[in-house]
Amino acid sequence: MLAMVRPVSAAFEQALVQDRSGPLPDPAAAAAEHRAYLDALTKAGATLLRLPPAPEAPDSCFVEDTLVVAGGTALLTRPGAPSRRGEVSSVAAALPPWLRVISMPAPATLDGGDVLRLGDVLFVGRSLRTNAEGVRCLREAFEPEGLAVREVEVRQALHLKCHASPIAPDQLLLARGFADPRLFQDQGEIHCVDPAEAYAANAVRIGDTVLIAQGYPGVLDLIAGLGLQPLPVPTTHIARADGSLTCLSVLLPEPATS
Ligand code: CIR
Numbered sequence: 001m002l003a004m005v006r007p008v009s010a011a012f013e014q015a016l017v018q019d020r021s022g023p024l025p026d027p028a029a030a031a032a033e034h035r036a037y038l039d040a041l042t043k044a045g046a047t048l049l050r051l052p053p054a055p056e057a058p059d060s061c062f063v064e065d066t067l068v069v070a071g072g073t074a075l076l077t078r079p080g081a082p083s084r085r086g087e088v089s090s091v092a093a094a095l096p097p098w099l100r101v102i103s104m105p106a107p108a109t110l111d112g113g114d115v116l117r118l119g120d121v122l123f124v125g126r127s128l129r130t131n132a133e134g135v136r137c138l139r140e141a142f143e144p145e146g147l148a149v150r151e152v153e154v155r156q157a158l159h160l161k162c163h164a165s166p167i168a169p170d171q172l173l174l175a176r177g178f179a180d181p182r183l184f185q186d187q188g189e190i191h192c193v194d195p196a197e198a199y200a201a202n203a204v205r206i207g208d209t210v211l212i213a214q215g216y217p218g219v220l221d222l223i224a225g226l227g228l229q230p231l232p233v234p235t236t237h238i239a240r241a242d243g244s245l246t247c248l249s250v251l252l253p254e255p256a257t258s
Contacts, residue, residue, distance in 0.1 A: 002252040006051035014058040015241035030237040044209035062247040065111040066091045071145035074099040080109040080129025098255045110134030113159030119187030125160025175201040202244040
């Protein structure tokens with residue numbers, strides 16, 4: 001498994017934030033958390049595919065929003081925030097040659113944080129960042145891979161995956177009250193997370209390890225109870241810029257060897 005990542009920008013304090021009343025994102029503190037994240041990915045067995053730093057792009061560590069990969073197809077997004085669109089070209093340049101690469105033309109917008117795969121379905125959040133044209137492009141790109149696309153209304157969060165993430169091809173962590181579990185249940189088993197721990201419903205599984213946000217004992221117990229290894233990662237400063245664990249990487253399959 002390859003994990004595409006990019007370091008925290010020196011301009012991280014200018015990262016986009018929904019709630020401007022909180023403390024400013026701190027580049028040095030976020031960079032330290034990012035290093036812990038990279039260590040956790042490596043410990044879990046991923047090989048890092050490092051993008052060049054993009055100091056001029058405050059949100060560029062959140063690579064998930066620029067790319068959706070499923071099967072052998074990579075869809076380069078057109079991020080919903082105009083300030084983030086310059087991040088995409090360096091992602092395109094770093095893609096491994098075995099992927100079929102598709103771009104998204106204007107006026108489509110879509111953030112990868114809105115796309116969640118469970119079973120044979122790509123669930124896509126209709127959020128402030130992802131529009132109907134973006135959903136159409138997603139469908140065109142991935143229906144040939146045998147995947148269906150289903151929309152989910154997202155009102156209470158930046159992205160669909162803020163409070164929901166797959167921890168297996170057929171298992172979903174979902175914060176209770178965030179979305180109706182019935183939307184997902186024909187594609188797998190739903191593990192509901194207490195709303196007090198909603199932030200930690202965003203997790204990254206690699207092998208038998210699940211990276212989870214540090215400080216959420218309910219989610220830690222839930223993951224351990226499934227026979228998986230929870231690996232807590234600090235995210236306090238990443239969260240100040242509305243980031244969580246999935247946003248910091250895109251997982252890419254390695255090519256099958258014959
Ligand atoms: C943004 O607003 O675009 C960034 N500050 C946070 C992006 C987080 N990405 C994600 O959840 N996929």
